[in-house]
Amino acid sequence: MKTISVLLILSSLFWLVSACDALLPGTPADDQLLDGPIGDLTPEQNAQFLRGDVAFNNEVFTAATGLGPTFVATSCGSCHAGDGKGHPFTTLTRFGQIDETGNTFMQMGGPQLQNRAIGGHSPETIPAGATFSRFTPPANTGLGLLGALSDEQILANADPDDKDSDGISGVPNLIDAPAYFQPQWFHKPQTTVGHTPRYVGRFGKKAAAVDLQHQTVNAYKQDMGITSPFDPVDPINYAVSGQAGDGVPDPEVPGSRVNDVVFYLRTLRVPVQRNAADANVIAGKQLFVQVGCAKCHTPEWTTPQSDVAVLSKKTFAPYTDLLLHDMGKGLDDGYTEGTAKTAEWRTPPLWGLGLSKNSQGGQEYLLHDGRARSVDEAIRLHAGEAAKTTERYIQLGADDRSKLLQFLNSL
Amino acid sequence: MVGLLVWTTSWAQTDTTKSNPAAFDQLFGRDTTLRTAKDVQLKLNMDATYDRPFLSVGKSPVSVGGYLEANTQYMQTDGVTEGLSFQMRRMTIFLASTINRRIKFLTELEFEDGTKEINIEFAALDIELNPMLNLRGGIIMNPIGSFNQNHDGPKWEFIDRPLSSTTIIPSTWSNVGFGIYGKVYRRNWVWAYEGYVTNGFDDRIIVNGENRTWLPATKANEDRFEESFNGVPMVTLKTALKRRRVGEIGISWMGGVFNKFQDDGLVLDKRRRVDVWALDFNTVLPTKTVLNGEWCWASVDVPTTFSQQFGRMQQGGWLDVVHPIVRRRVFGWNTAVLNLALRVERVDYNVGKFTETSDPIFDELWSVVPGISFRPSPTTVIRANYRYLWHTDLLGNPPARTAGFQFGFSTYF
Numbered sequence: 001m002k003t004i005s006v007l008l009i010l011s012s013l014f015w016l017v018s019a020c021d022a023l024l025p026g027t028p029a030d031d032q033l034l035d036g037p038i039g040d041l042t043p044e045q046n047a048q049f050l051r052g053d054v055a056f057n058n059e060v061f062t063a064a065t066g067l068g069p070t071f072v073a074t075s076c077g078s079c080h081a082g083d084g085k086g087h088p089f090t091t092l093t094r095f096g097q098i099d100e101t102g103n104t105f106m107q108m109g110g111p112q113l114q115n116r117a118i119g120g121h122s123p124e125t126i127p128a129g130a131t132f133s134r135f136t137p138p139a140n141t142g143l144g145l146l147g148a149l150s151d152e153q154i155l156a157n158a159d160p161d162d163k164d165s166d167g168i169s170g171v172p173n174l175i176d177a178p179a180y181f182q183p184q185w186f187h188k189p190q191t192t193v194g195h196t197p198r199y200v201g202r203f204g205k206k207a208a209a210v211d212l213q214h215q216t217v218n219a220y221k222q223d224m225g226i227t228s229p230f231d232p233v234d235p236i237n238y239a240v241s242g243q244a245g246d247g248v249p250d251p252e253v254p255g256s257r258v259n260d261v262v263f264y265l266r267t268l269r270v271p272v273q274r275n276a277a278d279a280n281v282i283a284g285k286q287l288f289v290q291v292g293c294a295k296c297h298t299p300e301w302t303t304p305q306s307d308v309a310v311l312s313k314k315t316f317a318p319y320t321d322l323l324l325h326d327m328g329k330g331l332d333d334g335y336t337e338g339t340a341k342t343a344e345w346r347t348p349p350l351w352g353l354g355l356s357k358n359s360q361g362g363q364e365y366l367l368h369d370g371r372a373r374s375v376d377e378a379i380r381l382h383a384g385e386a387a388k389t390t391e392r393y394i395q396l397g398a399d400d401r402s403k404l405l406q407f408l409n410s411l
Numbered sequence: 412m413v414g415l416l417v418w419t420t421s422w423a424q425t426d427t428t429k430s431n432p433a434a435f436d437q438l439f440g441r442d443t444t445l446r447t448a449k450d451v452q453l454k455l456n457m458d459a460t461y462d463r464p465f466l467s468v469g470k471s472p473v474s475v476g477g478y479l480e481a482n483t484q485y486m487q488t489d490g491v492t493e494g495l496s497f498q499m500r501r502m503t504i505f506l507a508s509t510i511n512r513r514i515k516f517l518t519e520l521e522f523e524d525g526t527k528e529i530n531i532e533f534a535a536l537d538i539e540l541n542p543m544l545n546l547r548g549g550i551i552m553n554p555i556g557s558f559n560q561n562h563d564g565p566k567w568e569f570i571d572r573p574l575s576s577t578t579i580i581p582s583t584w585s586n587v588g589f590g591i592y593g594k595v596y597r598r599n600w601v602w603a604y605e606g607y608v609t610n611g612f613d614d615r616i617i618v619n620g621e622n623r624t625w626l627p628a629t630k631a632n633e634d635r636f637e638e639s640f641n642g643v644p645m646v647t648l649k650t651a652l653k654r655r656r657v658g659e660i661g662i663s664w665m666g667g668v669f670n671k672f673q674d675d676g677l678v679l680d681k682r683r684r685v686d687v688w689a690l691d692f693n694t695v696l697p698t699k700t701v702l703n704g705e706w707c708w709a710s711v712d713v714p715t716t717f718s719q720q721f722g723r724m725q726q727g728g729w730l731d732v733v734h735p736i737v738r739r740r741v742f743g744w745n746t747a748v749l750n751l752a753l754r755v756e757r758v759d760y761n762v763g764k765f766t767e768t769s770d771p772i773f774d775e776l777w778s779v780v781p782g783i784s785f786r787p788s789p790t791t792v793i794r795a796n797y798r799y800l801w802h803t804d805l806l807g808n809p810p811a812r813t814a815g816f817q818f819g820f821s822t823y824f
Contacts (some may be wrong), residue, residue, distance in 0.1 A: 024815065
């Protein structure tokens, strides 16, 4: 009896061990993931990527660690679940700039509404008379490749005077770069009459951030009220906080932390297209070009030399031109940034579009403020420079529209 | 001297269940033997504090005991694993003293994760005026739910403590305070009550690194053993009823103010309450299958200036099913028991809907833990668990899946 019991136990243990793999949750399919590093990083780069990953997704700020005094979110990951698109719950609001001459509400909390506050402070409200726009957080995927493109490449697609008469202009948002901005060889200062040199913006709904460091430093400060050596002053709104900060010595995070997050964002993977060989998807891609979508949603780019090897000379398909386009009155919120006009929006990358639901709670909240509840609705809301293209889309037969949508959802 | 030690260690070293399996059930407060044995005292979860094996030396009024639990585990989340870990979860030492026939003292000193956390979990003096009226003061275990008071590792067939009992109710949750308790026996019934006023929570429950309402964060406030965070005592009340052959049901409530609403006589905020309710039960089916469960709700008055990420309402619970499949002499152990066990648990850290979309807020867990446990004696358990856990984020995105194997032991000593 004893022998049988021992054998029974041993065989059970053997079965358990051999069944281990089957009983453990495997890695989600590669084409379902947005997080993880792009390509093969060196061990040193992997270490920095991991540090950035932890800072981005795990570091939660509290009043004791510098949050606020007013803020929108307590961590980077709060707004970018799984590095994907955000949700109306995480949408932020910017206000106060009605034209390209600048924001006149900076002393009243502009440009970003911090609608939450730590104890002893009041959250901000939008000042009377200020126009505003709501921004749904974008996906973080493939930002490094977009950041590695040269200004020259981006400007090559600009057509501010619509010289080709296709109804589509495309202009860069020229940005006053922050003092800490260190131009790379591919950044070309743009001189305009009566103004100091400005740089081509490429990140953000209005392309108001010159590079990922600019974007990250702004997000730390404007979204979380976290100061860094690059911008060591808390967001102070005299209307709600007096002159009091959050009481935590500045800077609240070291520069190395910001740089780690920047590196993490630079080296996040790009979305993998799904069903690329499907006949409908292939046909949909042809229709995408045929209808005219690709005029702004530029399908393919190749990066020049980069200081990060995995970003060098890479051909990729983000479906954006990184330029501003007038999208018509319907999408004009009366708010803008940089030299963009209020109706102008940067062409958003479409890669990862089909995975939006995985980060938006099983639903879709598209366009800059999440107002479109499907890809089809988002297309139909395109106007201004995109009006003719939208019309051509609507004129397609239901079958062709379906193919085009299948293609977009495969991205 | 050796003889004295051998004699005095009789409780722990001798298998007292050798000829009396009821001892096993008595230890666990289960009345599986009541249908066959004589009139055995009806034990409740609230009795767990003293319902432990102790050693006493000679005629010394001081008894010593404790328990130890350690395990190894291999867990994996969506294909990513941290590998194999060995964990020394906790070692707890009890010291009890019968100062007088009706005056008792007990303390429980716990070392968690090696010496990462060292806590006096319990250190209270009990004075019996009447079985219906006992006074208790010191560091007490707030009687919320069942697990907080009845948490000793060797009593459970699972390596991990229940999620809702550790992340909504911050077990083990103890505070300084005073209170009363009592019990009444009537034939097949026993009814008991407990009521305490103690120090309580602080604002860490909504200002913490978890990015959610997290009651356990308040345990980092070591000052709670010295002073109240806001001067308002927390009240904990529990009542339990047990009927022989049917089971025990307990209802408990714990509530108080968690924020510093005034300082130096100046008003800083309104009084913000945290309230926790719990319902617990346990029973033994005719098949000897033990059912044990607890469900709790927590309501927190989160300031409107906080994000909805911080839940205003939380709820969760667990159900353990333990069925003995072998109960006889095994490998020379006279009353060894082999159990099959299953725990199902759920926690919702944020009950509500987004104001922006009216969609439900998620941030919830489901977990299933099948296991097998072997008890060579009632005071020692060797257990193997398999856990599968689904964690859905705030927005309701596809859940992260974690699963893995755990193997370990827990024993009184």
